[in-house]
Amino acid sequence: MSTSSNLAPYPPESGPFVTVAACQVRLQVGQPDANADACEAAVREAATRGAELVVLPELAVSGYVFESVDEARSLAEALDGPTVARWTSLARELGVVLVGGLCEDGGAQVFNSSVVIDASGLRAGYRKAHLWGDEPDFFTPGHDRPPVVDTVLGRIGTVVCYDLEFPEWTRLPALAGADILAVPTNWPAGPTRALPTPGEVVRAQATASTNRMVVVAADRCGTERDVEWVGGSAVIDADGGLLAGPPPAAAPTVLVADVDLGPARDKRTGPRNHPHRDRRPHLYT
Amino acid sequence: MSTSSNLAPYPPESGPFVTVAACQVRLQVGQPDANADACEAAVREAATRGAELVVLPELAVSGYVFESVDEARSLAEALDGPTVARWTSLARELGVVLVGGLCEDGGAQVFNSSVVIDASGLRAGYRKAHLWGDEPDFFTPGHDRPPVVDTVLGRIGTVVCYDLEFPEWTRLPALAGADILAVPTNWPAGPTRALPTPGEVVRAQATASTNRMVVVAADRCGTERDVEWVGGSAVIDADGGLLAGPPPAAAPTVLVADVDLGPARDKRTGPRNHPHRDRRPHLYT
Numbered sequence: 001m002s003t004s005s006n007l008a009p010y011p012p013e014s015g016p017f018v019t020v021a022a023c024q025v026r027l028q029v030g031q032p033d034a035n036a037d038a039c040e041a042a043v044r045e046a047a048t049r050g051a052e053l054v055v056l057p058e059l060a061v062s063g064y065v066f067e068s069v070d071e072a073r074s075l076a077e078a079l080d081g082p083t084v085a086r087w088t089s090l091a092r093e094l095g096v097v098l099v100g101g102l103c104e105d106g107g108a109q110v111f112n113s114s115v116v117i118d119a120s121g122l123r124a125g126y127r128k129a130h131l132w133g134d135e136p137d138f139f140t141p142g143h144d145r146p147p148v149v150d151t152v153l154g155r156i157g158t159v160v161c162y163d164l165e166f167p168e169w170t171r172l173p174a175l176a177g178a179d180i181l182a183v184p185t186n187w188p189a190g191p192t193r194a195l196p197t198p199g200e201v202v203r204a205q206a207t208a209s210t211n212r213m214v215v216v217a218a219d220r221c222g223t224e225r226d227v228e229w230v231g232g233s234a235v236i237d238a239d240g241g242l243l244a245g246p247p248p249a250a251a252p253t254v255l256v257a258d259v260d261l262g263p264a265r266d267k268r269t270g271p272r273n274h275p276h277r278d279r280r281p282h283l284y285t
Numbered sequence: 286m287s288t289s290s291n292l293a294p295y296p297p298e299s300g301p302f303v304t305v306a307a308c309q310v311r312l313q314v315g316q317p318d319a320n321a322d323a324c325e326a327a328v329r330e331a332a333t334r335g336a337e338l339v340v341l342p343e344l345a346v347s348g349y350v351f352e353s354v355d356e357a358r359s360l361a362e363a364l365d366g367p368t369v370a371r372w373t374s375l376a377r378e379l380g381v382v383l384v385g386g387l388c389e390d391g392g393a394q395v396f397n398s399s400v401v402i403d404a405s406g407l408r409a410g411y412r413k414a415h416l417w418g419d420e421p422d423f424f425t426p427g428h429d430r431p432p433v434v435d436t437v438l439g440r441i442g443t444v445v446c447y448d449l450e451f452p453e454w455t456r457l458p459a460l461a462g463a464d465i466l467a468v469p470t471n472w473p474a475g476p477t478r479a480l481p482t483p484g485e486v487v488r489a490q491a492t493a494s495t496n497r498m499v500v501v502a503a504d505r506c507g508t509e510r511d512v513e514w515v516g517g518s519a520v521i522d523a524d525g526g527l528l529a530g531p532p533p534a535a536a537p538t539v540l541v542a543d544v545d546l547g548p549a550r551d552k553r554t555g556p557r558n559h560p561h562r563d564r565r566p567h568l569y570t
Contacts (some may be wrong), residue, residue, distance in 0.1 A: 092429055130563055133555055143568060165560060167452030168569040181462075190555075196481070199494050199525045205490030209484050210450055231410055240484045253336065275450060278415055283428060284453040 017258050018153045019069065020053040020180070020214070021046035024233040024253040026222035029063025032075060036061050036083065039100065040090060042254050047094040048257045052153050055218040056100030057079050058128075058184040059112060065225040069110070070097045070238040072138040076105035079125045084115060092119040097151050099158050100218075101184035109140040114158045114184050116149045121192035127170065133188070144179075149179045154179040154261050157213075162186040162239035164207060164217075165202075174211035175276060179264040181207070183217040187230035189250075198232045201246050209240030212267045212275055221250040237261040297551035298430050302543050304437045304466070304498070306331035308517040308539040311507035314348025317360060321346050321368065323352040325375060326387065326538050329418055332379040334541045337438050338383070341385030342505040343413075343446050343469040344397065350510040354395070357423040361390035363417065364410050369400060384443050387505075388467035394425040399443040399469050401475045408434045413445035414454065420474070422496045431458040431466075433528045439464040439546050444500075446470040448483075449492060449502075459481040459496035464549040472515035474535075483517045494525030497552045497569050506535040523548040535549060 002266070004207060023042035027035045039060050046054045058064070061083050062075035077083055081103055091098045097118045104113035104127065111127040112135060125143025129134075147159045147168070157173030159179070162171060164183055187200045197205075208215040215236040220229050231250025235257040237244045243257035268274045304347070308327035324345050325529045331339045338514060343349065346368050347360035362368055368387055376383045382403045389412065390400035397413040397420060412427025413420075428530040433442045442458030442465070449455060449468055473486045482490075486502070493500040505514050516535025520528045520542040528542035553559045 037440075065417070097464075105411060129565060129568060133557055134555075141565075143565075145568070148537075162563075166564060167417070167491075167495060168566070171452070172569070196527075199490075202487055202525055203491045203495060206452075206488045210488060240487055242481075272418055272421075273447075279451060279453070280426075280428075281413060281453070283414060283430070284457070 007122050010268055010271040011262070012170045012262055012268065014133065014137050014260050014262045015262050018052055018261060019050045019256060019258050020216050020232040021051035021221040021233055022055050022216050022235055022255045024221055024231060025057055025060065026208035026245065026252045027057065027060065027063050027220050027224065028189065028222060029065050029224050031063065032061045035063060043090050043094065043096070043098065043107065045254045046256060047096050048167045048230060049254065051096060052096045053156065053180065053182070053216070053255050054219065055182045055216045056184060057218045057220040058186040059103050059182065060100045061273060062103035063224060065187045065227050066138050068137050072110050076103045076110050078105045079115065079122060084117065084122050085201055087120045091117050095119065096209040097153055097156065099156065099182035100206065101160060110138060110173070111142060112139045112160055114160050116147065116156060116158055118151055126158050128163055130166055146257060148173050148176045148178045156180050156182055158182045161187065164204060170207045171211065174213045178213055179261045180214040185217050187218050187232050189228040198230050198246060200230055201232045204234060205236050205240040205242065208236040208238060210275060211239045212269070213264050214238055221252060235259065289532040295553055295556040297547055297553065299545050299547045301390045301546050302553060302555065303337055303546060304335045304541060304543050305501050305520055305542045306336035307340050307501050307503040307518040307520055309506055309532065310342055310345065311502055311537045312342065312348050312505050312509065313507060314350050314376065314509050315360065316348065317346045320348060321371065325495065328375050330539045330540060334539065336381060336541050338382045338441065338465065338467070338501065340501045340503040341469060342469045342503045343386035343471040344388050345385045345469065349471045350512050351423050354423050357395050358387060358422035359406045361388045361395045363390045364400065367406050369402065376402050380404065382438055382441065384441065384467035385471065386445060392456065393507055395423060396427060397424045397445055399445050401432065401441060403436055403445055408436070411443050413448055415447045415451055417447040432460045433458050433463045436513065441465050441467055443467045446472065449489060456496065457490045459498045463498055464546045465499040465501060468500060468504050471505050472517050474513040474515050481529060483515050485515055486517045486519050489519060490521050490525040490527065493523060493558060497523045497554070498549050499523055499546070506537060509563060520544065530539050
C-alpha cells in the first residue's frame with residue numbers, strides 16, 4: 001500500500017467548504033399559499049443560520065398526493081411562474097442558491113420537476129425521469145439528463161426522489177462533475193422500517209460515497225391523504241457520512257451543515273484509487 | 286396509490302427461505318495451512334448451525350497483503366488445485382453451497398478470484414474486475430461478467446470486494462436473475478470510521494435494495510503486515526436490511542441468518558414499481 005501512481009499528495013487538502021441546508025417542511029396538497037409560506041420560512045431560517053445552498057422538498061408548493069390529473073394540473077405552474085419568481089427574489093435577497101421541487105406546467109404535459117435558482121434567476125429545470133407509484137397517472141417522465149449547474153458555490157446537480165434509486169442515473173451528474181447533488185424528495189413511509197437508518201437514506205449515502213459527491217436530500221413531513229412520510233432529510237458528505245439528519249422524528253426541521261468539497265473534487269479514495277477512473281465502462285454494456 | 290398495473294397481488298407471498306452464513310475468519314498471509322483450517326472450522330460451524338450457503342472471505346487461504354508478485358504467485362493455485370478439492374469435499378460432506386475467495390494461478394497471470402462450489406464440484410470461477418490499492422502489482426483484473434449459478438438453493442452470483450463499489454457491475458448479476466450475491470471481501474480499515482455503520486456495509490445495503498437481491502458479505506479479521514480490517518461481514522435482505530452483522534468487533538464470527546428469496550424474485554417495491562423494469566437504460570448511455 002506504499003506505491004503511488006498519482007503525483008498529487010494523498011489525502012488531498014480540505015476545502016473549499018460550503019454551508020448547506022436541507023429543509024424538511026410540513027406540506028398539504030391543494031394549499032399552495034400555505035406551502036409556499038412554509039417553504040419561505042424554512043429558507044429564511046436556513047439563511048439566518050448561515051446556509052449558502054438551500055434545498056426544499058419535491059412538489060414543495062403543490063403537495064404530492066393528487067386525486068386526479070386535473071388536480072395536479074390545477075396546481076402546476078410554468079418555470080416562469082410565481083414560485084420561480086418568489087424563489088428568485090429570496091435567492092437574491094438572502095444571497096443563497098436554492099433548489100426545490102415544483103409541479104411544472106409544461107403545456108400539454110405536467111412534470112415533477114426540480115429547479116436550481118440563484119440571484120440571477122432560474123439556472124436549470126429538471127424533470128423527474130423515474131416515476132413512483134401513481135405518478136404516471138399525473139406526470140410525464142422527463143428524458144433529459146440531470147443538469148449540473150456551475151454556481152458561485154460549486155457545481156450543483158439535481159435529481160428528484162425515486163431517481164436516486166437508480167445508480168446509473170446519479171452516476172451521470174457525478175461524471176459530469178457535480179460536487180453536490182441536491183435531491184428534493186417526498187419519501188412515502190412503507191410498511192418496512194426495520195433498518196436503523198431508513199433505506200432511502202442508506203441509498204443516498206451509497207450514492208454519495210460511490211460517486212464521491214455530497215448529497216443533500218430534503219424530504220417532507222405532515223400526513224397527506226393518509227400517506228405518511230419518512231422525514232428522512234439528510235446532509236451527506238462525499239464519504240457517505242451523515243453530517244446532519246435524518247431527524248429523529250418526521251417533523252419540520254432545517255438541517256444545516258458545513259460540507260467539504262475537497263474530497264468531491266479530488267475523488268480519490270486512496271493513493272491509487274479513484275472511483276470514477278477505476279470504472280471499466282466497456283465491461284458494463 | 287390504489288391503482289395496480291400488475292395482476293399479481295402485492296405484497297407477494299414470502300419464501301422460499303434459505304439459511305446463509307458469512308464467515309469472518311482470522312487470516313495471515315503466507316500461512317495457507319492455518320488459513321485453510323480456520324476456513325474449514327468456520328464452514329463446519331456454519332453447517333452445524335443450519336447454513337445451506339456458506340461464504341468465506343477474499344483470498345481466504347493465501348492471505349492478502351503480499352510484498353511481491355512472487356509471493357502472490359507462490360501462494361496461488363489453479364481452479365483444480367487443493368483448495369477447490371477441499372472445499373468440494375466439504376460441500377459434499379455437509380450438503381452446503383460454498384463461495385470463497387482464492388488466489389488463482391491462471392498460468393502467466395495471477396487473479397483475485399471467487400469460486401462457487403456445490404456437491405458436484407466447481408460450478409463457477411470469477412476473477413475480480415476492479416482492483417484496489419496495490420493489487421495491480423500482483424493481480425491481472427478479470428474481464429468476464431460476474432457469474433450467476435443456478436444451485437439447489439437458488440441463483441447465486443458473486444463478485445469480490447471492491448467490485449461492490451461499482452453499481453454498474455453489481456447490476457449485471459442482478460439483471461441476470463441472481464437471488465443472492467455472495468461477496469468474499471477483505472475490507473481494509475481506512476482512517477475514516479465516522480459512520481454508525483461502516484461505509485462498506487452501507488454500500489452493500491444499497492446494492493441489495495436497489496437490486497432487490499440478498500447480499501452476503503464475508504470479511505476477514507486479524508492484523509496483517511500492519512493492515513487492520515473492517516470486520517464488516519453482513520447478511521443483508523433484499524430490502525437492504527441487516528439480518529446479521531456487522532459484528533461489534535473485528536473478531537472471528539460466523540453470522541447465520543434465514544433469508545427470504547421471495548422479494549428477490551418478485552422484485553416489486555410497490556403495486557406499480559419494480560426496480561429493474563423501472564430502469565430507463567436508453568437514457569443511461
